[in-house]
Amino acid sequence: MAEYILETVSVEPAQYKVHNLNCGALPATEGTRYLGSYGNQKAAIDKAVNLLNGVEPCPDCLSS
Known part of the structure; x- marks a missing residue:
């Protein structure tokens, strides 16, 4: 099982990224x-969506 992190500072307006713990x-x-x-x-993205609106997977470590 992989560990996931939510970036809680918006990169762009209402855009938060979910990362794998090992993401560069x-x-x-x-x-x-x-x-x-x-x-x-x-499952990690679903959890993040329950916390913040505008969540998406990191393009560097997670495929959409």
Whole structure:
């Protein structure tokens, strides 16, 4: 199971990214929230959508 992080500082208006814990584009720990360990990225994104609007997968580490 992979671990996922939510970038809580919007990159663009109302755009928050979900990253795999090992992503090279993951920002510093400030402005992030640990989502947990999931068997697939959809479950992590679903969790993030329940926390913030405008969530999308990171294009560097997660395929849409």
